[in-house]
Amino acid sequence: MKRNRKLAVLVILLVCISLAAFGVNKYEEQKEVIKNSDEIILEVAGDKVNTGSFGFHRNDEGKWLYDEDEAFPVDEEKIGALLGLFEEFGVSFIIEEVEDFGQYGLDTPVCTIRMETKEKNYEIRLGNFSAMDSERYVSIGDGNAYLVKKDPLEQFEIEISDMIKHDEIPELEKVTGISFSGGEPERKEPERIIYEEDSTDSYLKEDVYFMEQGELDTARVKNYLDAIRNLDLKDYINYKVSENDLASYGLDAPELSITVDYTVTEEGTDEEKTESFVLNIARDPKERAEEEKKAEKRENQEKTDEESEEKEITAYVRAEESRIVYQLSTEEYESLMDRSYDSLRHQEMFWADFKDVSELEILLEGNTYTITSDKKGDERVYRYLDEELDLADIRSAIKGLRAETFTDETPDGKEEISLTIRMDNDNYPETTIQLYRYNGEACIAVVDREPVAFVTRASVVDLVEAVNGVVLK
16 A cells, blocks of 8 residues: 555656656747857948957058057958958848756857947857767857858967968069079179070070070979069068168078079050069078087088988078068979079080981090981981981980089090081071080090080990990991
C-alpha cells in the first residue's frame, strides 16, 4: 500500500515537471522567434561616417586620419572597404525578442564596431560563430540577434599596419632607359641603360637595351625590371621619416639610386608622355661598416668556411621622396644591386638566330673546314663538301659556349679551335670566336679579337667533337 502511494507521488511529480518544462518552452517560443530573413538591417553610407571605434576619424577636408598619429599614411580605400560592408548589411536569420544574448556570445562580444555620423551613432556587436550555419551572430541594439551573410570579423580583425597606404611601383611597361648612381664616388656620370630599336650595334634584332660597353640580353634586362616591379613594399620600418632620420638607414647617401624612365599614354588620348620612377637603396650603415672592416682584414687572406657562409643582409629602400622606409629581404637587395654590364649582357659567346647563319669557317688543328648553306624559303640547308648535313650538334655546341666569368686577360695558351660565323646581316655580317686553353678546366674565349670570358673546357671539347663528327665522316 505504501509502495503504491510512493509511486503515485512520483508520477504526479513527473507530470508536474513535464508541465513546467512545457510551459517554459511555450514561454521561450513566445519570447524568442527565429526565422529566415533576407532583410537589410543597416544602410550606412561610408561617406557619411565621421569616426568610429576602429581608430580613425575624418578631418575637416574629409580625409581619414589615424587617431593616435595623424602623420600615419591612411589607405582611404581600405577604410572605404571596411565601411562599405555596412552600406547594405544583410542577414540570413533573425532572432526576435532575445532574452539571453549570452547564448549567442553577444553579452561579451569578440568585437564591437562603433560608427558615428551626424545623424546617428551605431554599435555593431559580433558574437559567436555558428559552425552549423557558417555564419556569425551579430546585434545592432534593436533587441534582436542576427546571423549575417558576411562575417565583419574577417575584415575588422586587422592591425594598424594593415591600414597603411603603401608606396606603389608603376607598371613600367614601356621602359626607355634606366640609370644607376651612388656608391661609386669616382664615377661622375651615372651608368645608363638606353633603349634603341633596330640598332646596328648587335646582330640580334631583339637586342634593344644597351650600355656604354655594348649590347645587353633583353631577357636579363626584363628580369631586372621584374625585380623592381615585384618588390613587396609592405615591410615598413618608418612611415614618417625625416631628412635627419635618413642617415640611420644609409639613405642620406644611397648605396644605389635606380631611375627608370618609361612612357605612359595620356588617359583618353593617344599621346604618350615620359615619366620617371626612382628607388633609393642602402645597406644598414653599421652592418656595412662592419663588413668593410672585415673585408680589409681578409684582403690578403683566404676565406674561412665561416666567412664563406652566406649571411642575411639588412637593407632598406625608399621610393622617390616618400616618407616611408621599407626593409628589403637579402634576396631583393642582391637582385637590385646586381646590375653590372657583366650581369646584364649575353652570357653566350654567340647568340644570333641560327637561321641567319649562312657559313661557318672552322680552324681546327691547322686545318680549315668550311660549311656552306642554301636557303629554301624559310629553311636553310647546310652542306660540307657538297654533302648535306645536320648542323644540330654543332649548333648546340656553339650555344653551349657560355661565360663562367668574364675577363679581359690575354690568352697565352694553345688555340683549341676557331670559328668565323658569317650571317645574312647587313649590319653585322660576321663574327669570330677563338678558344684558347687556359688550364685543364677552362678556356679563354676571344670574340672579334677581344678577350671576353672564361668558358668551361668541357664545352670546348663538345664543340671540337661536334665538328669532328662532321668533317671526319
